[in-house]
Amino acid sequence: MNKKNIQTVCASMLSLICIGLILFTGACKRDPEAPLLTQPIYDGPNANTTIAALKEKYASINDPKVIDEDLVIKALVTGNDISGNIYKQLYIQDETAAINLGVDQNSMYTTFRAGQEVYISLKGLSMVKYGGELQIGFSGTNANRIAWEIFKQHTKVSGWPNAANLTPLEVDLSKLDASMVNKLVIIKNVRFNNGGVNAFAGGTATVSEVVKDANGKTLDVRNSNFSTFAKEILPKGNGTLVGILGRYNGGWQLFLRDKTDVIDFDGTDAGTTPTDPGAGEVIFNETFGDGTYGSGNRPKLAAFTDFDMKAPVTYTDASGSIDIRTVTGVNASLWFPANKDISLDIAGIQSANKTDLSLSFQLMSNVNKDPDNANLNMVKVIVNGHTYSLPSTPVSAPNDLNKYYTFTIPNLPAAATSIVEFKVSASDNAFGFRLDNIKIVSATGGNGSDNTIIVTK
Template sequence: MNKKNIQSVYTSILSLICIGLILFTSACKRDYEAPLLVEPIYNGPNANITIAALKEKYSNITDPKVIDEDLIIKALVTGNDVSGNIYKQLYIQDETGAINMGVDQNSIYTTFRAGQEVYVNLKGLSMVKYGGELQIGFTGTNANRIAWEIFQEHTKVSGWPNAANLSPLEVDLSKLDASMVNKLVIIKNVRFNNGGINAYAGGTATVSEVVKDANGKTLDVRNSNFSTFAKEILPKGKGTLVGILGRYNGGWQLFLRDKTDVIDFDGTDAGTTPTDPEAGEVIFNETFGDGTYPSGNRPKIADFTGFDMKSPVTYTEESGSADIRTATGISASVWFPANKDVTLKIAGIQTVNKADLTLSYQLVPNIYNVGETTNLNAMKVKINGTNYTIPSTQVTINSTDDRNKYYTITIPNIAAAATSTIEFIMTGADNAFGFRLDNIKIASATAGSGSDNTIIVTK
């Protein structure tokens, strides 16, 4: 074969190889083309029970209970593990209530996104009570979580997810109740105690960071060290939080779904925000600081240095019985122990040339068990030598929702003086359970319209 013929054969072979490569590439491309998306349609049985009715049906269980009825709920996904702050849980909600499902799987959010409508066939799953609250799980598995394969069999999506269908419930921290457990909520005008200082979860574990509202009511915000925003610094100032409102053994908690649930914090320091127009000019405002004082770290009044109001204001309590402490859902406050005579005296409050003054403060009675009762008039108040007696106001624990309630007492038209002194007087004979005193305020006009738990005192 001559040189020309060899070149011709070589060229033909190269052409065949190229054609083959083109055909192979085209075939591979066709193999990996994404299929057309088809909207998921649920064709199973209709829902026949609401979340509220489900929780009522199993309200008295103590151990996990297998559901042996053909019960089906329809709900929207409100919370998932999109940021890692919620772990192996899916939160769902209908028009009556909300509940969480324990799922033994990561990255649930890729299928069950916020705003996704789901149908859950409950037969064969279990109702579980954890931390005093009901959830849907599977008996006998790790942490009663539902295995992923079983979860997919029982939980079906319907239609495309639409987060616009979710409307968070706006809540007041002083008015939380059982109907709100596990709901998607929005809380406005709150401030992180450690805003601008701590990370959301700077260590190696899930932590609680406390937020406080304008009335001093607090809430634990639970942050996982595995969340995508764990190492970011808490925002400074006042702002709005959205999240899942949980409750564990009676203590309220908020779970952020991701960083977008932290909204419009203004970056101001505590005490530098504009005065609430409803409160007029605030002359004195004592919240006993933002610290935490659990058992073993409860300073007496004489030893406490975290008062908001400094010199020339002085704080004395001669019996040495009262201290500063915190508890779940209760910010730093003065503890008046049961069966003790205690007088907290605050002097040196500058009220010169101020008129139409109103004093307000909050009491938390230390009653815990159903049936326990006490009276807010156990505490007497003396202002600039004038005695004020709280009207008889009996409070009773009718359910766990009645624990740790703040009651606001408002005394308008207090006696004027250039320098004012307030004495909070508790006699042991009237105080069988103990009280906490917090959020003492003097303003030159009404201290706001109050709430259902406000008691107006008249001379």
């Protein structure tokens, strides 16, 4: 074969190879046809119990109890881990009650979305009590959570998820009861104590931020530092919250599912009355709860959890003697026991870029019978390292029995984070003192150079 014929043959072969490569490459790049999506249909056993009946059946357990009956419940998913604020928990409810399941898995929301109907075969799972409340889990595992593969065997979806099927229960903070535990709720006309100041979870841990309604009732809103909205600033003003209402050792909590559960906050400042000497933007307000933590219960400050203002604010009692008590059975306050050296430090108050700050608080001596007499100026106040001597305020029994005096200190020294200290020595503390309603405001219009401490009855 001559040279020319060889070149012709080679060119033809090269062309065939190129065509083949093109066809092969095109075939490799071709997308396979996606399978048709079909609505999931549940074909297992029918539901034969309710969440309320399940909780009643296992109400008396303390340790995990394996469910040994062929029980099946049907419910709707109300809360999942879509934002990261709920961790390894799935919340469900039916027409009777609600409960949560501990599941050892992340990103469950991709399958178990809000409004998804589920059937759960309970035999072989466990009823678990955590923080005084029942949940569905699996005994003997980490945190009694159900392994993902086991959970999928027991839990089947039915139909498409439809969040429109979920109607939150509107609740009043003064009327919460056991039937509401783990339900999806809506709470209207509340405001965050740290609104416009703190982030939802600005640190490295899950924190509680307090909301208060128009009647002064409070609720902890639990926020995880792993949530998608953790670093966003709490909304200011009045608004509406939706979420899962939980309870832990008797304390009520709200878990936001994602940021869309925070609705229509109006950005207004806290309301004040013209007679309030601390009128202005409230940046700190501590009432020490409403006294509903139990009759006769007097928790020490270190064990108390019902603070209005929480992390990053801290409360330190160097003496270990301060506790929370009620005077009337309703209003709670700090009790400084008689004949004790008392030192209370409140630190971490967020005051950056705030001006014309003033501090107000209520103080009472425990004079209770004639001729008891004392002077409220025995209590020393230190703010950001500056010591204030209170005006002479003599009190005696019976005229000043259970009577508070309000002190207002204007023009506090500026600081990015403020520290307020209250101190009294044992020698000046014959009857004990009560401290309540500590507030710091950024006063409207300023206080000029006036440093006069105001005392009102």
